[in-house]
Amino acid sequence: MFLSRLRFALTESKKIFDSSVVERDALRLSVRAGSGGQGLxxxxxxxxxGGDVYLVPRRNMTFRQLLHGFEKNRNIIAEHGASSTQVSLVGKHGAHTVVNVPLGTECIQQDTLRLICRCTNPNHRVLIAKGGRGGCGENGFKGEKGDKFTMTMHMKLAPNIGLVGFPNAGKSTLLKALAPEKRNIKIAPYPFTTTKPQMIDIRMSELMEDHERFSLSCADLPGLIEGAAQNRGRGHSFLKHLEYSDMIVMVVDITGFQLSSSSTDVFRDGLETIALLNKELEAYDRKLIKKPIVLVLNKTDIDGAAEKAAALSELANGxxxxKLPQELRPSLPIAFHGIVCTSAKNREIGSLKKQLLNIYDGLHPLEELSLDSEFESENTKIIL
Incomplete structure (x- = not known):
């Protein structure tokens, strides 16, 4: 027997490509189950x-691998059942087709926009297309058609940490402060620097007593705007990547935010920014509010900002x-798991990494694992 941390990055691992930008998070495919053979x-x-079509969620698979597997062929086809003959009165059943997909993949039927399945149970087969019944007395010995439809697969990231905030709050700068060795993090002094989700590994080794090699995955999402939950500014495309995160880091520009100088874009101070982000999260999915959320009050290096951050930090603890007008109050106010004042530009992030590690350890506590643990294996036909 031995003690081992349940580190997803090392064991069940949410494997990602470090410093990878998610260029595509949707894939459209044609699905056709096998038809039944003719009776005699x-x-x-x-x-x-006819053969069925199944999906199997895998923890160690990325959406990029899925895209590569269907780069040339966008069809998922199961085998037809064999017809009955005088030599073989019972026709052979068509082979099933099993497709491995990343854990968290959602499948939507394109014509009806109906949710087919959410692939959230690792290694569990999910039937998405049923094969047709073979010809028999009940159907006049005429083989039946299998299910056929067009399906869109949507990837949802499963990071340990999800960064959320309004444009130009300093999310990418904060990520660079958390992972200074990474070179592919784009930073610029204007809104919407990040236009696509990006996953980065944040090393935590210096915080480990035994200097264990360990990291947490972090997703930097494009900045939200008011109305994101109603898909303004493609908000759904970004907020969906928080659904499977362990925790959320809310980054707020302590000096306030205004999208543009237009009279239609209202200036929001730090407290109003927190409230509006809270409202966007709860409007999209109330489950997000129940996740551990750490508030980061950023840009304390600006004149007078440190004092504002200290005051707001004290206020946010209660x-x-x-302190907000009724129209800005969220229905489910966030009770923050931690509040940190930072100057990400100067790489001054205080106890942020330690707080994130503590939250992770609380979510995935130490467990005893047996050396002779038995693991079930399954035989699957992979078409990727």
């Missing part, structure tokens, strides 16, 4: 059933929503 009524011969 004269001899009461039975046609074979009933911060009482």
């Amino acid at each position: 009524g004269r001899y009461n011969g039975l046609g074979g059933n 009933k911060w929503f009482d």
Whole structure:
């Protein structure tokens, strides 16, 4: 017996490509289950059933691998059942087709926009297309067609940490401060620097007593705007990547935010920014509010900002929503798991990394694992 941390990055691992930008997070495919074989009524011969189509969620698979597997062929096809013959009265059933997909993939039927499945149970087969029944007495010995439709697969990232904030709050700069060795983090002094989700590994080794090699994955999402939950500014495309995160880091520009100088874009101070981000998260999915959320009050290096951050930090530890007008108050105010004042530009992030590690350890505590643990294996036909 031995003690081992349940480190997803090392064992069940949410494997990612370090410093990878998510260029595409959707894939459209044609799905066709096998049709049943024809029966032979004269001899009461039975046609074979058509093969089914299954998906199997895998923790160690990325959406990039899935895209690569369907780069040339966008069809998922199961085998047809064999027809009955005088030589073989019982036709052979068509082979099933099993496709491995990244954990968290969602599948939508394109014509009806109906949710087919959410692939959230690792290694569990999910039936998405049923093969047709073979010809028999009940159907006049005529083989039935299998399911056929067009499907869109949507990837949702599963990071340990999800960064959320308004444009130009300093999310990418903060990520660079957390992972200074990374070179592919784009930083610029204007909004919407980040236009696509990006995953980065943040090393935590210096915080480990035994200097264990360990990291947490972090997703830097494009900046939200008011109305993101209603998909303004493609908000759904970004907020969906928080659904499977362990925790959320809310980054707020302590000096306030205004999208543009237009009269339609209202200036929001730090407290109002927190409230609006809270409202966007709860409007999209109330489950996001229940996740551990750390508030980062950024840009304390600006004149007078440190004092504002200290005051807002104290306020955010209590009933911060009482200071807001009724129309800005969220229905489910966030109770922050931690509040940190930072100057990401100067790489001054205080105890942020330690707080994130503590939250992770609380979510995934130490467990005893047996050396002779048994793991089930399954035989699957992979078409990637």
